[in-house]
Amino acid sequence: MSSHPHAFSRYCMHCGQRLTTAVPEGDTKRRMVCLDCGFIHYLNPRPVAGVIPVRESGELLLVRRTIEPRAGTWVFPGGYMDLGETAEEAAIRETLEEAQLEVADLRLVGVFTRTGPGIVVIVYEGRALGEGAPGHETSEVRWFAPGEIPWEELAFDSTEAALRAWANQRGLLGLNDVNRG
Ligand SMILES: [Zn+2]
CATH class of the missing domain: 3.90.79.10 (Nucleoside Triphosphate Pyrophosphohydrolase)
Incomplete structure (x- = not known):
């Protein structure tokens, strides 16, 4: 089984700003979100x-x-x-x-x-x-x-x-x- 770390960026893939964690409106879980452009970086299996x-x-x-x-x-x-x-x-x-x-x-x-x-x-x-x-x-x-x-x-x-x-x-x-x- 090849090995990849389950890596994710700390920075927004759209605008490059630093991500933060927050519960998006209408959601129930904390997500990685960009407060600058609003993009939500979902982490999935x-x-x-x-x-x-x-x-x-x-x-x-x-x-x-x-x-x-x-x-x-x-x-x-x-x-x-x-x-x-x-x-x-x-x-x-x-x-x-x-x-x-x-x-x-x-x-x-x-x-x-x-x-x-x-x-x-x-x-x-x-x-x-x-x-x-x-x-x-x-x-x-x-x-x-x-x-x-x-x-x-x-x-x-x-x-x-x-x-x-x-x-x-x-x-x-x-x-x-x-x-x-
Ligand atoms: Zn962004």
Whole structure:
């Protein structure tokens, strides 16, 4: 998953004046507002798209992150969507970049929210068309049998939630308890 800070400017993107926080008229939340030109700079979550690549044997691929946050942990390939691409296209592109792997037949696993950084993770399962190899921002790719998922070394809560959802959808109930035991 490529890393962008959830950055925002302290200055108005329209007139360059310094922003302040205030509750706009008719609103209920504090926003970044420009008192000079009146523009309201809404801060919204950003969508990330990812793929859990699965191969014929039922194993899934995870990549080891080389970047912060959570460098060294495991995650499925994914990253921020670019303007102009669909969620599916972003998920496929990120899988190529991070795991050098083509995937096909995407199926939505679920949508998971990380409220802290303000990220919405859209997760697909995809049929792997190769073996994969380390790529952009990853040091290692590894195929895991469902029973071998490294639950304690996953990158994010959303990674765990997505893998649990995937396992449950595949009828691998009890898997989590076994691994937790
Ligand atoms: Zn302004």
